[in-house]
Amino acid sequence: MDRETANDRCDCDVIHEEAVGRVRARLPDEEALCDLADLYKVFGDSTRIRILSAVDGDELCVCDIAALLGMSKSAISHQLRLLRQAGLVRGRRDGKIVFYSLADEHVHGILDLGLVHLSELR
């Protein structure tokens, strides 16, 4: 048999066609799900989560955040760039200082929903 060597490339025949068809019909398109993964990827790092939590309700400059988290300004700035690109924080320049804050209410909602989920596991 000249089947491809990968014995794993689903050659199984007992697929539940009805369920799979139903799912295929209701599944969001792949691009939307990739965007969703990219969004949550930004939340999936403890430094970024702590930054988001820090600027949730208060405006802080890079130095403030660096001191608060005990990290270098460079590291914070790198992460702030990702957060900006993802549209999760806004920067407002005042002289030499840039103040950061949450971009919108959704971000607060996502932080909150995750914490609620974790607290209800106990």
Add this chain to the structure above:
Amino acid sequence: MDRETANDRCDCDVIHEEAVGRVRARLPDEEALCDLADLYKVFGDSTRIRILSAVDGDELCVCDIAALLGMSKSAISHQLRLLRQAGLVRGRRDGKIVFYSLADEHVHGILDLGLVHLSELR
């Protein structure tokens, strides 16, 4: 000056002490924020997001999911393990077949909230 070589270890003195103190008081403890990051880390991969979306409302076996996503059973199984460990999906064995489904309503809520956020950016 025998300052440490890292010119970056926040030596700045214009920290906004009031704001930083306020934030430090209301910030969730570090462990909770790490757990939160670990939770969202699991959502931060397109394969896992597609699996979650697939089993959101339907029970599917590993073969079904592999066929649906056009991936190997091994890859799916690896990801399902992470999803199980994170408490996001449940597996129910029926003979040789293991059916997977979402673990609880929260997971659906998190998927949904993210999609709503993305859709409202346009």
Add this chain to the structure above:
DNA sequence: TGCTCAGTTGAGCAACCGTGCAACTATAAG
């Protein structure tokens, strides 16, 4: 103009992560 400080950026490196491969377990059927 020149100095200082807040912040940004690119290169590089170590650690992490997703997947393929192959060997394995578990259940069913002959």
Add this chain to the structure above:
DNA sequence: CTTATAGTTGCACGGTTGCTCAACTGAGCA
């Protein structure tokens, strides 16, 4: 028993990522 199939797992490898370091920008001030 043997065989077949659904699923799991450890290892290895290539790609990604978070941080440090050093150089840079830009605003304020003398």
